Amino acid sequence: MSGSGCVTDLVREDLRSFAGYRSARSESLDGRIWLNANESPWSSDADAAGTVRRYPDPQPQALRRTLASLYGCNPELLLAGRGSDEAIDLLVRALCRPGQDAVVLTPPTFGMYAVCARLHGTRVVEVPLIDRADGFACDFDAVADAALAASAKLVFLCSPGNPSGTSLPLEAVDALASRLQGRALVVMDEAYAEFACAASATTLIQSNPNIAVLRTLSKAHALAAARIGSVIADAALVSVLQRCQAPYPLPAPSVALALAALAPDALISTRQRIATACGERDRLYRQLTASPGVRQVYPSQANFLLVRFDDAQRAFESLLAAGIVVRDMRAAPALGDALRISLGTPEQNAEVVRALARSREAA
Structure with a gap:
């Protein structure tokens, strides 16, 4: 069975x-006068x-080529859409028969897969x-076993990971895809890949076309408000x-923003901001790890830190009292004492540390 044939059989x-x-x-x-789409002439x-006033190109070629260049793939392997959320929904709808098929998830993870x-x-x-x-670590053998036992499609x-911040080893992903070839x-999801020192799984698609x-x-x-995401996969x-x-x-307008943001000069600025964010991530990790009342700070390759507290409610309320809004993760499986803190500017990150210190002083 050919690579393309195998993946489209799913x-x-x-x-x-x-x-x-x-x-x-x-x-x-x-044509010169366009009267085929019931658009307003004014x-x-x-x-x-x-x-x-006119409907946009479903897949603007300039954007598709630019994104493909950014991600190191051929344009025919990339579909642009309304953020990663649309890609997740498209994959579930295209591969899974309602009431019959299954998907495998590794919680704690991004909630939209289950939704x-x-x-x-x-x-x-x-x-x-x-x-x-x-x-956090992934048990790839257990994932493969579960996918095969459930006849999962995805x-x-x-x-x-979100919220773990952990990068997965590509060799393990490659082995998983090989084991699930023709089955799933x-x-x-590499939404935070720019903040990690790791190669993309796009490098595995040629040998394992059952990777997206x-x-x-x-x-x-x-x-974030422009809602531009991509799925990169086998062309078929x-x-x-x-x-x-x-x-x-x-x-x-979103396409225009994306093209402007991916222009050479803009990319230089983006890379500088990424470097600053990664430096802030490491500094905030050290500061929070040394903070009283902090039970654990997980190493992160993303633009956030997952933090466990002795009293997560007190920490959450103290940050909120200082005008700082973080993500309460306590409803997620096995994270009953955790908050996720996105990286801000150096000044904002310093405010997080000060607010938590005041909370402990007041305790």
Whole structure:
């Protein structure tokens, strides 16, 4: 079975030849007066540039090429969409039959995998990460066993993990995908990859086409509100996902922002900010580790730290009293004493340390 044939065999049988919706922008036509999409012939008063009255290109080629260059892949292997969330939803819808198939997750992890699965009537099988002194670890053998036992179609892995901050070893991911070849797609969510010193799983797709990689411009590139994400996968699978995608997923203003953010000069600034964030991550890690009332700070390869407290409620309230909002993780499995603290500016991070110190002094 060929690589492409193997991975498309994982797609729902009723969707393998599904043509999807053919929008007006899908037609390769040339003209001077465009009257084929029921658009307004006049621009909105709110649109001074007159650029948004027409529907956008479903997959703008300039953006697709730029993203592919950024992530080191061929453009035909990349589908751009509305953040990683849309890619997660597309994968579940395209591969999982409601009420029949399953996905495997490794909690604690990003909540949208389970949300998309449950909204689609897909069973969730959990293989918890192993909590160790040096960070959370994935039991790849247990993940493979669970996926095979449940006949799962998707295995979602997050690297660096959210909220763990842990990077997964690529050789283990490669071995997992090899074991699940023809049985399941291994999805590597690399939303925080820019903050990690590790190679991307995109390097594994050629040898293991049952790997898909998720990337986003929301974190390191500071475009969270623009909602630009990508799924990188075997070209045949990308083609299927595009046919399942909404007709116009990429708003023109968001595309323009993305292209501007990925221009050479902007990328230099982004890399400088990433370096600053990583330095702040290491400094804040040391400061919090030495703070009274802090039970454990997990090493992180992302732009946040997962912290366990003797009294997480007191810590949360003290930070909030100082105007600092962090993510309360206590409802997540095995994290009943934990908060996730995103990295801010050096000044903001210093305020976190001061607020927690005041909390201990007042105790």
